[in-house]
Amino acid sequence: MRLLLAFALLASSGCIVPTHESMATAPDAVLTFQSKLARDDVEGELACFSQRFREQSGGLSLQGYATLRDRFLAPLGWFGRCVLRRDSLDDNLVGVEGADGLRMRLVYSLFGHAFEVAAAVEARFTFPDPDGVATGAPLTRRDAWLEPRGAATPRHLVVEMNMPAEAARRLVATGLAWAEIGNEWRLEGVTPLEETPKAGNPPEVPAATGALHVVSGAPLPVREIGASFGSVRLRVELELGDAGACVRALPDGSLLVAGGADAPRLRWESVESSSSRA
Numbered sequence: 317m318r319l320l321l322a323f324a325l326l327a328s329s330g331c332i333v334p335t336h337e338s339m340a341t342a343p344d345a346v347l348t349f350q351s352k353l354a355r356d357d358v359e360g361e362l363a364c365f366s367q368r369f370r371e372q373s374g375g376l377s378l379q380g381y382a383t384l385r386d387r388f389l390a391p392l393g394w395f396g397r398c399v400l401r402r403d404s405l406d407d408n409l410v411g412v413e414g415a416d417g418l419r420m421r422l423v424y425s426l427f428g429h430a431f432e433v434a435a436a437v438e439a440r441f442t443f444p445d446p447d448g449v450a451t452g453a454p455l456t457r458r459d460a461w462l463e464p465r466g467a468a469t470p471r472h473l474v475v476e477m478n479m480p481a482e483a484a485r486r487l488v489a490t491g492l493a494w495a496e497i498g499n500e501w502r503l504e505g506v507t508p509l510e511e512t513p514k515a516g517n518p519p520e521v522p523a524a525t526g527a528l529h530v531v532s533g534a535p536l537p538v539r540e541i542g543a544s545f546g547s548v549r550l551r552v553e554l555e556l557g558d559a560g561a562c563v564r565a566l567p568d569g570s571l572l573v574a575g576g577a578d579a580p581r582l583r584w585e586s587v588e589s590s591s592s593r594a
Contacts, residue, residue, distance in 0.1 A: 342420040343405075358381065368568070368570065388508065431509055443495045443552075461474055484547075496582065
């Protein structure tokens, strides 16, 4: 019967799962991962995993991830992979654990195959590239910190990033029109389960409710602090003002907007950008 249902699914749904790009909730992160997987976007799949997971995996490269990917998909076989590309996991969530707003465990069941997905909240820095396109980067321990270090209420958020030389120097010349940080969900592991959980009522997952908080209208200069092999190292210092208590450092040194999944998104807008819109 299961095989007949699977063939019926494939016959009635020749298309792969819809494109999904949101990381606002843990299930969103899973659906985005499935969307990338269905399109064999290996780089996009890897981007769905947290920096913590990648560091703990030895600085996981695309080649290293491809090995883990094949290991995870192997138990599904060719037919299971085909189903995974076509049957959205949105309707196959059977279990949810995690109430602290920072980590969550999701259990899925898909045509006899069950697997557990671990997810966690991670802060992300978003800014416009020289052409005005929103570009995102995680706030890793090496690339972002609060100043003064160790202060109960920090005054600045410092972010460093690498960028191709031509684009970087355009940003240095113009500064940023805006910048934003906010928490997003990222995957921290996918583990096949030997037994398929019993399906009950669909579990409830808290919705993302973080509001936008505009910090200030100060200028947002970008400084060049180094260059190597066509790449330029940039630094941005964002004044926290009354939002100093909204950003905190975790024990491992990574940053998070306080409040977990319900945390606000903090946004800075330059004086010039705000004036031009007015």
